[in-house]
Amino acid sequence: MRVLIGCERSGVVREAFRKRGHDAWSCDLVPAEDKSRYHIQGDLRTVLPMSNMWDMMIAFPDCTYLCNSGALRLYTGGKKINGPDSKRWEQMYKAAYFFKEILNTPIPKVCVENPIMHGYAREIIGARPTQTIQPYNFGADASKRTGLWLRGLPEWVNTAYVEPRMVDGKPRWANQTDGGWNKLAPSPTRGIERARTYQGIAEAMAEQWG
Ligand SMILES: C[S@@+](CC[C@H](N)C(=O)[O-])C[C@H]1O[C@@H](n2cnc3c(N)ncnc32)[C@H](O)[C@@H]1O
Numbered sequence: 001m002r003v004l005i006g007c008e009r010s011g012v013v014r015e016a017f018r019k020r021g022h023d024a025w026s027c028d029l030v031p032a033e034d035k036s037r038y039h040i041q042g043d044l045r046t047v048l049p050m051s052n053m054w055d056m057m058i059a060f061p062d063c064t065y066l067c068n069s070g071a072l073r074l075y076t077g078g079k080k081i082n083g084p085d086s087k088r089w090e091q092m093y094k095a096a097y098f099f100k101e102i103l104n105t106p107i108p109k110v111c112v113e114n115p116i117m118h119g120y121a122r123e124i125i126g127a128r129p130t131q132t133i134q135p136y137n138f139g140a141d142a143s144k145r146t147g148l149w150l151r152g153l154p155e156w157v158n159t160a161y162v163e164p165r166m167v168d169g170k171p172r173w174a175n176q177t178d179g180g181w182n183k184l185a186p187s188p189t190r191g192i193e194r195a196r197t198y199q200g201i202a203e204a205m206a207e208q209w210g
Contacts, residue, residue, distance in 0.1 A: 001210065006044040006059030006102060011036050012197045013058060016206035045098075048105045056109040056153075058205060059102050060197065063114050065092040066099065071118035096124035103127070109152040109209070116145055131155045136162045139200030141174035159204050 003024040005014045011034045017024035018038065025038050027047050032039035040047060044059065064070060065088065074092060076085045103112045103125065114129075122128065129147025136143055137158035148156070164171035167178045177183050184190050 001055040002053060003210075004047065004054045004057040004107070006047075006057055007061050008197070009033055009192075010196045011039065012199060013202040013205055014038060016199075016202040017210055020206050020210045022206070022210055044102060048102065048107075051106045054107045056111075056209065057102070057105065057107045058111045058113070058209075060113050060195070061099050061102065062095060062195075063117075065095040066117050066121040067115045068118045069115070071120070074118075074120070092121065093124070096121045100125045103149055103151070110150070111153055111205070111209075112149040114147055114149075116147060125149075133201075135198045135201055136164065136173050138198070138204045140198035142198060143171075143173040143176055153209055156204060156208055159207075160200070 001017075001022045003014075003017050003022050005017070005024060005026040007028055008014060008026040009028040009030050009032060011026055011032050014024045014026040014036065015034075025040060026032060026036070027040040027042065027044050029041070029043065031041050074085060074088050075083060099112060099114070099121070103110065116129075116132070117125075127149060130150040131148045133146050133148060133156060134143060135146075137160075138156075139160040139162060141162045143164075162173065164173050166172070170180065172178060172180065175183055182194065184193055
């Protein structure tokens with residue numbers, strides 16, 4: 001199968017497909033971290049018109065302006081105080097229309113991945129995730145509720161459950177503090193580290209859809 005992995009710099013999903021014999025390519029605005037020759041550096045939208053080349057596309061667009069956890073930041077100082085942050089709304093619209101464009105690309109099998117979205121973005125995109133998953137159901141010691149918007153692909157079956165530690169009766173995985181926050185301290189590379197696809201998720205994608 002020829003598989004396009006959109007918005008992927010790490011190459012984790014590309015390599016999970018390649019090692020199973022698929023002709024998989026990643027595409028990102030930035031170079032591939034592993035310097036693979038199976039990486040297209042550029043805007044994913046320039047590759048999509050060649051949709052008849054691809055059997056499947058899996059994409060990981062940026063969630064900064066779409067995710068529920070960032071919804072409050074659409075307003076400076078809160079909804080009722082200073083009102084909308086117009087720059088951020090513009091960025092949110094751009095991100096949501098990008099998401100919608102890649103979701104509707106005429107490739108036979110499509111998966112677009114993103115964390116749980118706020119309602120403004122969901123309304124533009126016009127579709128809820130087909131399925132939500134947790135990395136801890138796919139062999140990764142991590143909690144991160146993630147949506148999969150699927151077309152032409154079956155929903156996933158959980159592979160390997162990772163037991164959490166219990167803190168005051170609450171489950172916590174390795175990426176979480178005892179209070180349930182993300183463990184990664186602020187740093188210049190924090191965003192990249194948090195966005196990297198978990199190996200177990202990549203293996204499940206390639207195993208179950210490949
Ligand atoms: C949330 S990160 C996904 C990272 C991915 N899970 C990985 O393991 O590499 C989003 C990625 O989308 C890329 N991106 C943003 N806009 C893009 C575009 N128009 N075309 C291709 N890639 C884009 C960013 O450079 C970033 O690497």
